[in-house]
Amino acid sequence: MNNNVKSVREPLFHISKRGDVSLKRQILTRVIAVAAGLILGSIVCTIAYGSSPFDFLYYLVEGNFKPFDNFWEMIKKTALLLMIGLALIPAFKMKYWNLGGNGQILMGGLITIICMINLGDTVPDGVVWMIMLLAAMLVGAIWAVIPALFKAFFKTNETLFTLMMNYIAVGLVAYAIKKIGGKESTGTIGVVQSGQLPELGHSVVLILIFAIIITLFITFYIKSSKHGYEVSLVGDSENTARYGGINVKKTIIRTLILSGAICGIVGFLLAGSINHTIVTEETMANSGFTAFTAIIVVWIAHNNPLATIGVSFGVIFINNGMMRVQSSLSITEKTVPDMIIGIMYLIIIACEFFITFRIKFNKKKNETIKTVEEVK
């Protein structure tokens, strides 16, 4: 005889997906996450710089409203981030990871600047603006459609491809900067005076107009158009889509042309209306509205165009506020805002888990199962 005593312990908890999540719960969880992020941020500042936690929150808010120009700055940046996010939504709905937004924006901006320099004084302004817009949309679309073509026909991994396209765009912009402004060898083009977009009273107006048009368009496109339906079907299951008679290749290519064109528009606005010059990505990253930020924004917003407005606003609010926190608490490290924004991203990303999943703790019961092996 041989007695084997085996103890089978149940795991401490198990995870399951929630069915329907009430809106109340969703909002509550996110509010707690944002609050936790803010508290953690203020704790970091308190420990590192000995400021009171309330100073942190005060400057965070003040940075967005005082002086009043900062408020317009916030609106402007929110609109830009929103537009990039909206450009990414159709692609992300299709589960096509377009990480190439930065490159598409840069190329759109580059062609805009080239148009401004070459056509600015020779052609009537209205015509130049139209050419700039169309050229930026075209180039942005081309930059997005190259990886899309390979994805559609050869299943080339689009995440990696679009990521690389960003750096090629950065390199081309650096090349163009040296080529255009080379003789002064300052490494910059300088402000281009000709062909600037009209102010329309305030520099925020034009950007808002574009943002509103694009928001309405994308909301309609995703929610009510046939194309939008096809996009989400391809995202859910490519095979089902194909079985339903959808041309998957065509859908991928068409969607990415749209995505790239909108990114091109953002580049057009950045170059033509805000900066009047072009800079490589490094400088752009510091202004807080890159496509990488937009990727996080869209994911937090669950590909919902209207939610994207709110999340973009929140991200820019904290971004702008952190700059004031940094200057007011005389923090010399310029990257402290990045660190605290990074912490907030991570907490908000983590909170999504508690919205979609449920953790069930198992009751403690160590069942002892006795197995008796009979020996002949």
Next chain:
Amino acid sequence: MNVPGLVFGGIAIGIVFLYGSVGEIITEKSGHLNLGIPGIMCMGTAGGMFGVSNYMGMLSNTKSASLLLILLFGIVFAFLFAAVGGAIYALLTVSFKANQNVVGLAVTTFGAGFAQFFIKKFVTTKFLSRASKIVRNFINFEIKSSFGVPIKYQYGVLSCLAIILALACALFFKKTKKGLHLRAIGENPATADAVGINVNLYKYIAIIVGSGIAGLGGLYYVVEYNNGTFDNVLTIQAFGWLAVALVIFTMWRSDFAIFGSFVFGMLYVFNGNLTGTSSLATQELIKLLPYVMTIIVLIITSIFGSKNVQPPASLGLNYFREDR
């Protein structure tokens, strides 16, 4: 063209990419595309500088510093700091099942910000150049450059360690059972789970160890390559993105990555070794060659490649047992 400078200078900087890409290969083999590597390398830099400067600070006379202890402190702290970054990424993607690209980008934002903050606040950089002299003094030789001046080249222990790690990693995936398990998880986690492999445990270990190794790249850059000086996290971040590119370029093979990193390194130092005066604009075009080459490899392998040179099949997808 200064050929020795190109080759030996290229190898020296290539080691940074090699550390990053070996780490990323281990992570990607488990099915996780870690875009946090640039930030994690920054964290490794911060940790390594912290460890080495603290050790040097403890000594009464920095001349008596021992090579072994410098390396020990540097490697342990660089690995730990980077592993913390990796652990955050692993927690959010493996357990919390958040999207890998999103978490990766957030970790990069955090890691770069944290590293710059930490180095400025807690690291005394004055001892680092002394430590660097000791670390570099391992392989020494002089070669006459094309300009006619003899240039001294030095490779330290960390350069050798990178190559050893890359080879060991290749052997691990090819020859060991654990390596096979990890590859299986990257290809099809559900099948691996069915066979009884602890998928989540493997993923955690792969991501954390991979991140730690990538972090050593930051230590190498500051303490060995750059004479103990650190300028900016943006430089380290750029190396991180090159390391991600290198993984694709070498088709997820860490032994190929040794040569791949030298190629990338040579392209990186190409401009500095030109004898003729080339225009600044053309130099910018040379800088983007690694990315173009990476894309070409990606396209060619996706069209013609056999199964061995493809990305791991479940790369970028999280595994949840209850999903069908």
